[in-house]
Amino acid sequence: MPEGPRLPRYDGPCLSGVVPALLGRGQGPRPAWVPEVLDQARQVVLLVLDGLGWEQLQAHASRLPTLAGAEGGPIASVVPTTTATALTSLATGSPPARHGILGYRLRFGQEILNVLRWRTERGDARRRLPAPTLQPIAAFLGQPVPVVTRAEFAATGFSAAHLGGAQLVGWATASGLVVEVRRLLRAGVPFVYAYYDGVDKVAHAEGLGEHYQAELVTVERLVGDLLEALPSGAALAVTADHGQVEVGSAIRAPSPGLLAAVELLSGEGRFRWLHARPGAAAEVLAAAREEHGDEAWVVTREQVQDEAWFGGTLAPGVAERLGDVALVAREPVAFLDPADTGETRLAARHGSLTDAELLVPFLGLPGPGGV
CATH class of the missing domain: 3.30.1360.180 (Gyrase A; domain 2)
Structure with a gap:
C-alpha cells in the first residue's frame, strides 16, 4: 500500500491559524511563518484568492511579479482542500474537526447537502438545515470584521455558515472590491477580509491554460490596485483556500x-x-x-x-x-x-492532498507609504 499523504500541521503554518495570527498581531510573539510586515501594520487587508495555490504561483511568477516578490511563503490548507472546508477554517480560525464542514457535499441523515449552494435534492435547505446548527463557531474570533465579497453571496447558507454575523460589503466587479476596501480603510477599520473567486472559476471552467494565465494577469492588477489603496501604516496579506490540479476528462x-x-x-x-x-x-x-x-x-x-x-x-x-x-x-x-x-x-479540480492542492501562499506586502 502506498505511503499516505502529507497532512497539515494544524498547530503550525496552516490556513486555520491565519486569522488568529492577524487579529492578534502585536500582542505576542509572531509565528515565524507570519510575514513581519503584517505584524507591524496598524491596518491589514486579508485578500483571499480562491484557487491560487503555491505551486501555481511559482509556475506563473512572471505573470504575478508583485506576489512572487512578496515576503512570506507556502502554508498548508486543510483537509479536504475544498472551498467549503478551507474558507470555514480560515474565517473561524478552527480546524475542520471543530467546525464540522468536512467537504463540498455532506451527508445529513439520508440527504446530501451541497454546502456551497446549501441545497439538497429536496431544494433550498436554509430552513431545514440552519447554518448555525451545522457550524456554530463564530467567525473572526467573534470580532466585528467587515467582509468584502460578491454581492450575491450575502444571502447564501454557506455565507451564514462560515461568516456568521460578519458585516458583508458587496461588490459586483473587481474594481468595486478595491473601492469598498479603500472606503473601509479610510474609515479606520483595523482588519478587512476581502474575497475574490476569479482564479478558481476560470480554472474549473477552462483548466490551467490560456484563460487561466490571462486571469492571473487580472489578479496582478487587482493586487496592485489594492496596494495603491492602502494608507500609510497598512499592509496587504494574501492567501488562498487551495490550489488546483488539471484533470480534464480523467x-x-x-x-x-x-x-x-x-x-x-x-x-x-x-x-x-x-x-x-x-x-x-x-x-x-x-x-x-x-x-x-x-x-x-x-x-x-x-x-x-x-x-x-x-x-x-x-x-x-x-x-x-x-x-x-x-x-x-x-x-x-x-x-x-x-x-x-x-x-x-x-x-481543473481540488480536494485532495497533493502539494499542488494543499500548499497555498501566505504573503505580506506594505502599501506605498510603508508600515
Missing part, C-alpha cells in the same frame, strides 16, 4: 459492483466518500482498493479519524457526516458521483 466511475454495496456518495471528485450499505463496509473497502488503489489513497473513516486528518477529535455529531471509505486522489483524476452531474464539467 473521470473514474465506480464499477456497478462497487456501487451496489454503496448507499450514498458525498465529498468531491478528488476526495470522494463512499457510504456503505449496512454491513458492507469491508466489501466496499476491498473493492475500492482493487479498482482505484493505483490512483488514490483508499482510506477508512477510522484511519482518517485515528490519524487526525481533520485536525483532532471530531466535534459531537460530526463523525456521522463521513462515509465509510474515502477515495483521495494521488493522480490527476476525479471520482464520479452519478448524483452530482455538474462536477463532470470541471477542467
Whole structure:
C-alpha cells in the first residue's frame, strides 16, 4: 500500500491559524511563518484568492511579479482542500474537526447537502438545515470584521455558515472590491477580509491554460490596485483556500459492483466518500482498493479519524457526516458521483492532498507609504 499523504500541521503554518495570527498581531510573539510586515501594520487587508495555490504561483511568477516578490511563503490548507472546508477554517480560525464542514457535499441523515449552494435534492435547505446548527463557531474570533465579497453571496447558507454575523460589503466587479476596501480603510477599520473567486472559476471552467494565465494577469492588477489603496501604516496579506490540479476528462466511475454495496456518495471528485450499505463496509473497502488503489489513497473513516486528518477529535455529531471509505486522489483524476452531474464539467479540480492542492501562499506586502 502506498505511503499516505502529507497532512497539515494544524498547530503550525496552516490556513486555520491565519486569522488568529492577524487579529492578534502585536500582542505576542509572531509565528515565524507570519510575514513581519503584517505584524507591524496598524491596518491589514486579508485578500483571499480562491484557487491560487503555491505551486501555481511559482509556475506563473512572471505573470504575478508583485506576489512572487512578496515576503512570506507556502502554508498548508486543510483537509479536504475544498472551498467549503478551507474558507470555514480560515474565517473561524478552527480546524475542520471543530467546525464540522468536512467537504463540498455532506451527508445529513439520508440527504446530501451541497454546502456551497446549501441545497439538497429536496431544494433550498436554509430552513431545514440552519447554518448555525451545522457550524456554530463564530467567525473572526467573534470580532466585528467587515467582509468584502460578491454581492450575491450575502444571502447564501454557506455565507451564514462560515461568516456568521460578519458585516458583508458587496461588490459586483473587481474594481468595486478595491473601492469598498479603500472606503473601509479610510474609515479606520483595523482588519478587512476581502474575497475574490476569479482564479478558481476560470480554472474549473477552462483548466490551467490560456484563460487561466490571462486571469492571473487580472489578479496582478487587482493586487496592485489594492496596494495603491492602502494608507500609510497598512499592509496587504494574501492567501488562498487551495490550489488546483488539471484533470480534464480523467473521470473514474465506480464499477456497478462497487456501487451496489454503496448507499450514498458525498465529498468531491478528488476526495470522494463512499457510504456503505449496512454491513458492507469491508466489501466496499476491498473493492475500492482493487479498482482505484493505483490512483488514490483508499482510506477508512477510522484511519482518517485515528490519524487526525481533520485536525483532532471530531466535534459531537460530526463523525456521522463521513462515509465509510474515502477515495483521495494521488493522480490527476476525479471520482464520479452519478448524483452530482455538474462536477463532470470541471477542467481543473481540488480536494485532495497533493502539494499542488494543499500548499497555498501566505504573503505580506506594505502599501506605498510603508508600515
